[in-house]
Amino acid sequence: MTADVSSAAAEFARRQQSPLQRIQHQLHGRPWLSPLFLLFVTFVAFFIATPTFLTANSMGILLQQTAVVAALAVGQTLVILTAGIDLSVGAVMVLSMMVMATLTKDGGMPGVLGLLIGVALAVGAGAINGLLVTRINLPPFIVTLGTLSIFTAIALLYSGGESIQQEHLPGLLNALGNDFGIGKFRLTWGIVVVIAIYAVMSFVLSQTAWGRYVYAVGDDAESARLSGVPSKRILLAVYTVAGLVYGIAAWILIGRAGAATPNAAPTANLDSITAVVIGGTSLFGGRGRLIGTLIGALIVQTFDFGLSQMGVNQQWRVLATGLLVIIAVAIDQWIRRVKA
Amino acid sequence: MSASDLEVAYGGVPAGKEDVYSKQPVLSARKLVITFGRVVGLDGVDLDLYPGEVLAVIGDNGAGKSTLIKCLTGAYVPDSGEITMSGQPVHFKKPQDAREAGIETVYQQLAVIPALDIASNLYLAREERRKGPLGSVLRMLDKKGMERRAGDAVQNLGIQTIQNMGQAVETLSGGQRQAVAVARAAAFGSKVVVLDEPTAALGVKESGMVLDMVKQLRDKGQSIILISHNMPHVWEVADRIHIQRLGGRAGVITPQTHDMGEGVAIMTGATKLSQDSAA
Structure with a gap:
């Protein structure tokens, strides 16, 4: 709208903003700025607290630790953008991982085949979530709360509760744990895969019609449907693509953990949700950027990693993560109250 | 009584626009029937929308306004009856079908x-x-x-x-x-724009703006169906007014031949349009 020079509202629009208001405005336009700022503060704080924090070695480990949660958080972001929530992320990943490992154990099946079956299973698990949400119209929270238990139980029953160490697994399944050096940094192939996932999904979300539909369905599903957006197909696709991402995360996890363990990654669900929320994606759907999620995942891991470097008790780390979520969402709510 | 008889009987042609109404309707419905269990939603409704006109659809709550519109825009599939666009029969199974045929709904x-x-x-x-x-x-x-x-x-x-x-x-x-x-x-x-209560949630000034927009669209040749409860708005922009009552069409009037009071009387059943009272 063009401002009317003479009106009182135009006067109001030209008013001096307080510095705080200006910050609020900037954050409203660029919601990923606040997590980036938070990440920066976290880094500075830990750099001051522990001298070993900001070394190439530590940074490499930090990135390796972030890889799995960052991958899961991509799927979680897609689901949350549609105003859903996925509590089954960790369960799908572990189930997929145990199937990959059990099938290929001691040369039982070629690595490629086991990997493909494992990923396909994760895709199927995601599709089941999607079908329950779209066909039976169950709330995503309930659906994934149920499948969380179901997939966890299947993973435990199928594997007999036994871990499979990496020396029993084909090289391909361990490949994403292999590292290479860039200068002093040691990076794993898993990190490369995660960056690729982010690049591809960011492109899809921001540059394609499908991405636009994901936002539209999340913002107002009924309006999207009336506008001709195939809402249910989009929702089903979102849960299925999320499943695919969890399958790839399973592959990364085997390499990272050096084993396939049925009770691996117990905090994966909440960590992925935390990463998405801290990254500025709204739990009400329709708003958020994938880059924010990546920053969010880094923040979660930096907290955990930095505190453990400082020798802080595990429970304090959990407590800190909890505080982080509440503060992040409070900031998010404040930003949304911005005056035009 | 055939459809064209109705048109004549109810005098739905504004003076000076006879040439428009001798053309083929861009959208036409004949004897639409839809039932929901034992409830009769539409009981043989006819509707004609001519090129470049604003046809208002008015009616009391439950008269079948929305049901009629939903049949025309593919949201409901009528049990029987025929819908034609420029003379060609169409069958809408879902809103997207109507949209692809050129019926856009707001x-x-x-x-x-x-x-x-x-x-x-x-x-x-x-x-x-x-x-x-x-x-x-x-x-x-x-x-x-x-x-x-x-x-x-x-x-x-x-x-x-x-x-x-x-x-x-x-x-x-x-x-x-x-x-x-x-x-x-x-x-x-x-081909057809359907506006469902476009001014219902708006203030006076904003309603005026939307009504101006409707007139501009009409003047550019757009055919418009306007559903509204607001009689002054209807009388301001409509070329013809389709009055829906008890699941049927009570008549078609124009703002020139009938005033608001008469329109409301027909809508509520206080008066009946007959051949004698038609213009």
Whole structure:
């Protein structure tokens, strides 16, 4: 709208903003700025607290630790953008991982085949979530709360509760744990895969019609449907693509953990949700950027990693993560109250 | 009594516009019946929309206004009866079918996406991709092109209230949102635009703006069906008024031949339109 020079509202629009208001405005336009700022503060704080924090070695480990949660958080972001929530992320990943490992154990099946079956299973698990949400119209929270238990139980029953160490697994399944050096940094192939996932999904979300539909369905599903957006197909696709991402995360996890363990990654669900929320994606759907999620995942891991470097008790780390979520969402709510 | 008899009997042709009404209706319904269990929604309704006119549909709650419109826009499938567009029979199974046939509906709840910008809303579900492999292989959207063409389309429709196509719809006023929704319906060469209570949620000034927009669209040759409870608004913009009562068509009048009081009387059943009372 063009401002009317003479009106009182135009006067109001030209008013001096307080510095705080200006910050609020900037954050409203660029919601990923606040997590980036938070990440920066976290880094500075830990750099001051522990001298070993900001070394190439530590940074490499930090990135390796972030890889799995960052991958899961991509799927979680897609689901949350549609105003859903996925509590089954960790369960799908572990189930997929145990199937990959059990099938290929001691040369039982070629690595490629086991990997493909494992990923396909994760895709199927995601599709089941999607079908329950779209066909039976169950709330995503309930659906994934149920499948969380179901997939966890299947993973435990199928594997007999036994871990499979990496020396029993084909090289391909361990490949994403292999590292290479860039200068002093040691990076794993898993990190490369995660960056690729982010690049591809960011492109899809921001540059394609499908991405636009994901936002539209999340913002107002009924309006999207009336506008001709195939809402249910989009929702089903979102849960299925999320499943695919969890399958790839399973592959990364085997390499990272050096084993396939049925009770691996117990905090994966909440960590992925935390990463998405801290990254500025709204739990009400329709708003958020994938880059924010990546920053969010880094923040979660930096907290955990930095505190453990400082020798802080595990429970304090959990407590800190909890505080982080509440503060992040409070900031998010404040930003949304911005005056035009 | 045949359909054309009804037309004559109820005198639904405004003076000086006889040439328009001798043409073929752009949208026509004959003897539509729809039932919901034992409830009769529509009991053999006829409707004709001629090119370049605003046909208002009025009726009391439960008279079958919405049901009629939903049948015409594919949201309901009538049990029996016939719908034709420019003489060709059409069968809509879902809203998308009606849309593809050229019937665009602006729903009461607006159906715009607040978080998306105006251009994205105008092009929602009909996005255009970039030329070459970027579009065909990578499926990249032609964002700049869509924004430019959205701006042109809005200009052509004479809608001055929306300017910046990159603005998020949530930052717009109710009237401006309505304008976006109407522009979206009219911008892509649709044959019929259906407006469901476009002024219901708006203040006086914004209602006036939307009514002006409706008139401008009509003057550009757009055929419009307007559903409204607001009699002054109907009498201001409508060329003809279809009165729906008890699941049937009580008659078609014009603002010139009948005043609001008479219209309401027919709507509530206090008076009946007969051949004698018709203009």
